[in-house]
Amino acid sequence: MLRQALAITGLNIRSIPERWAPSLVIVIGLAGVVAVFCALLAMAAGFTDTLKATGRDDAAIIMRGGSDAELNSGLDRTQTDIIEEAPGIAAGADGKPEASAEVMVIAELVRKDDKNSGANITVRGVEPTAFTLRPKLKIVNGRNFTPGLRELIVGSGVLRQFQGAEIGKVLRMRGSDWTVVGEFESGDAHESELLTDINVARTTFQRTGSSSVLAALDGAGGFEKLKSALAADPRVNVDVVRERDYFSGQTKQFRQTIGLLAGIVTIIMALGAIFAALNSMYAAVAARGKEIATLRAIGFGGLPVLVSVMIESLLLALVGGILGALFAYVFFNNLSVSTLGQNFTQVVFSFKVTPQLVIEGLIIAVTIGMVGGLLPAIRAARLPVTTGLREL
């Protein structure tokens, strides 16, 4: 049976150039579906990757109780000090607790691609320990800010998407001038931020405590120790979250939204592609009614005919799917974009057309090819031999 099917398939395929227009319809239709699918979900993948890469398992963020984002959190000086001295925090090289109180301030920058549009960027005032706590962070241009001065270092993500924060530029925030002195890379969400000295931030923006505290955990039991110690202390009301969990948790909303959009768009496009494929395959079967009837009269069975039509449909769909995935990869992979993060500030990320997405896209293409080919294939197999021959 297989040999028969393959023989007929060979004939089918050789006649495709005569029927290039309807065949092209299938290829392009499916390329479109797969390209759109991959591109949309590449956004979700990229955003998730950036956020998931942020944060360590062995570090914790402490914020005011009940706030799910640093924006909503505020700790006064006393609370900040208590937290930094709590048990469960690892000791740094200098013997002091490896913790960094951090103050979050919002600044405004102009987008590179839309000069009329401003967006909010996070400016984070940090203690010196912030750098040991974030080992992935490296200064790649210029130098680090000097404590005590109104200096900033800018994440490379910010430079990709926004203007006005290049090295040497002066940013005006709340009536004060700040100079950008260096650029850093960290391969995570912090590349969407600007960093500065917490004390200068505190005095300039009239803050006494912090938005959050980032602390290294002391061994395997450190998290529990820190959590229970702070829970037991009546002077503070805080939430303790592993740094990685905090950032991963921020992806949910975006992934849901994009997932919904991608789902709806893909389903509708897929339906359209199925109808188009059905159309083309019915036309293909009709055009070759005589051939098929002749084959049947010669002695080829109905099943090999059916299989050959399905194979043709699948092949065209697969070619279209591969083209679509390729298009998505070439034009969208690593494209830099930014969107609103949890703190109503921008998170810069890149589209990521992952191998998994490509495979999922191809599976969709193959499924559409099967559905689009099945009914015409059945019709081809069932065509009464005499009807087909009469057309001769």
Next chain:
Amino acid sequence: MSEPMVAVRNVTKVYQRGQQKVEVLHGLTLEIPKGDFVALMGPSGSGKTTLLNLIGGLDQPTAGEVLVGGKRIDKLPSGELAHWRAHNVGFVFQFYNLMPVLTAEGNVELPLLLTKLTAAQRKKNAAVALQVVGLADRAKHKPRELSGGQEQRVAIARALVSDPQLLVCDEPTGDLDRKTADEILGLLQVLNREHGKTIVIVTHDPKAAEFARRTLHLEKGQLLEQAA
């Protein structure tokens, strides 16, 4: 003597086939009086279909004049020629006459869309035409539900419905069996004798000569001497 229905004067038709020029008719002259029923016969390639197309206004000569009903149609611009066709001539072909998507009645009504008649009037005229060809009971059938002979009858009804003076038929019986062919030729004869239509048919059918009044033979684009 009143003017002829059809007058062809010194007509030449040349086709361009790729690089070659092919002269299909050479200085042909002929007259068809009103009420005549002419069968045009000849071997393949003799140019009889080409002559028919010129008489019916489907094509125009490279040189010479064609007059139908006293009017010169050889130099009419295509829009006017189309308009002329709608009112002055009816066609019957060997194949592809009818629109498969319309009923017999719809097919016969089709030419009337070019007139200012109302829908009701169109329907009535179509019914009359179908009656003349004896197919009133098949009005609602689609062509695929009709036999070959019935389809040709509907085609004839359609050719008649605008009441043209001239009927032009290209191998009308070519696809039919003997009995049906005779019926169709008989119908044409009735239309000629009882309704006064001038009819020109191109045919291979030797029996057509028995139904027509005159037979003309063409060979290599030239008229041979006429048989009585």
Next chain:
Amino acid sequence: MTKSGFVIANLFRKRTRTILTLLSVIMAFLLFGLLQSINSMFNAGADFVGATRLITQARVSFTTALPISMLPKLEAVPGVARVAYWQWFGGVWQENTQLIVFAADPLRQRDVYPEYLMPDEQWQGFAKIRTSMIAGKQMADQYGWKVGEKIPISSNIYPQKNGSKSWVFDLVGIFDGKDDDAKKRTNQAFINYDYFDEANQFGKGRTNFFILKLTDSNQAAAVSKTVDAMFENSPDETKTQTEKDFNVGFVKQIGDIGLIVRWILFAVFFTLLLVVGNTMAQSVRERIPELAVLKTLGFSDGSVLGFVFAEAFALCLFGGLVGLGLATFAGAAVTKGTGNQFPVYVDVRVWLIGIAAIVLMSLAVGLLPALRAQRLKIVDALAGR
């Protein structure tokens, strides 16, 4: 039988083919309707024309709050009729459903938003009863709230003075919108600002937004400038804009939605063009002899072109209208189903653009086949050449 009847009959010569093509067109316009309505919503033109209200926020980000003490200065600005204010409460319903809840001054809210319809006793109740709240009809319907009930809402930002994040409010009124636009915004709720400011652990007399009702909408640009100039170089710099600009600005921060939508629609319509174009081309190719016969009957070259073009148009029109209709239903379903979180309104604007797309598509797919029909020569076509 009429000319249009003939055109429609010809459309269905190959029924399966026509239906499948029609379905493809429907799918394309379904997607078009949904995406375009999202696009329109996000890229609605920003302007001062007809603006009767302005929104003043902290210049850099509305997440920073402004002091209530600014209120008298704002009221004193010429052109400002009345000022209301909103403080984001961070409301959460049950486990983790985010709600749009603001702390507001009841009577000011009533005055500045006349399009919210609620019996005056309920406004008075809102003002008098400190622990009261009012909710929009959409929100109340969604969660089954009735006037007179106590509604438990927690805040993910503000704990009460006793440290608890759970709050309880008396629902004293439900407001509806006087027109479609206003009805869309009945997915919000308001609590009494004075109570909130006093009862929350961080009560400091601050607010996220001031809403300025103008005496005259022509004053919008002037008032905006005056307000922002007044607070420039102060610790509480402001940004004042129309509500429309505010919405547009917010959405722009989410991303260039317009670009994404345009790319998807481009892919969709490009494919559709191929699908329908192919169908039309095939259909005409099969019918060359019939079209020739039409010409022999006396139909002019132009009318034959017209027939073919009318077919293409009928196909696109029917499919397009059905698709847009489905989009309208689907949009309403999505809006309702997600509790207005994803409001998708396929409105008049989208329909107009859709109809333009239908016409353009008909031209694109119908033109070449129609020209071919127009140009065919009777004798060649009948002879099979």
